[in-house]
Amino acid sequence: MTTKPTPRVRVPAKAAAGEMIEIKTLISHEMESGQRKDAKGETIPRKIINKFTASFNGKPVFAADWHPAISANPYQSFFFKATESGEFTFTWKDDDGSEYSAKNKLTVA
């Protein structure tokens, strides 16, 4: 499984000021724990996404450090209190140094 990880994010497009919104994210990734062995009995090296961050208009909102115990195709949800319109930036950092990101706009009425 070496497909490029694709992030999927669900953010409501509109929110009322002061409303609590739930943000749900999912990214396709095998999250190889470094505990498994292949058919030859050799340990498969660890390769996971170790950090997820979310920021709004450049300001950090939420971050999660993921360890090998996180399931494949990691899901993460959290909350955000909407106060102004802007844009979310989500980033996922891989063990191999690559970064995946997604952006979502939020309009506060």
Next chain:
Amino acid sequence: MRKSPKAPSRRDAVRMAALAFAACAIAPRLAFADEKTVAAELKKLYGGKPMAEGKIRLDVPEIAENGLVVPVNVEIESPMTEADYVKAVHVFAEGNPQPGVVSYQFTPACGKASAATRMRLAQTQDVICVAEMSNGALHMAKANVKVTIGGCGG
């Protein structure tokens, strides 16, 4: 037939087998984290600071049929204002080869200290959640999960 000098002799083979056997005998004891390792992790993070109960809602299934995908939802009671908010939350699984599961960093912008993800559990065990408040207070919660099929390739 000439023997090449690199080919392992019978004696080497016996020695290797003995080594492999010894490794297998020791490995299971090293393979799984126990309560002490979670305690060690906590000591590293917060020293020996006492932890209060309450304030944490740790939502995990009582029985997980598949240890590969176990939903874990945490929610911490807090007003989430600049003066009083939840700074960090750590989740540990004490029966896994490595106890760390996830560490969250919250900010007042979250409005609510709640997050959900999915984790792997190797066996039936206790899941531990520790929350650090902005004033330095620590809270802890524990929940047992029965795992039918382990989630670490075994």
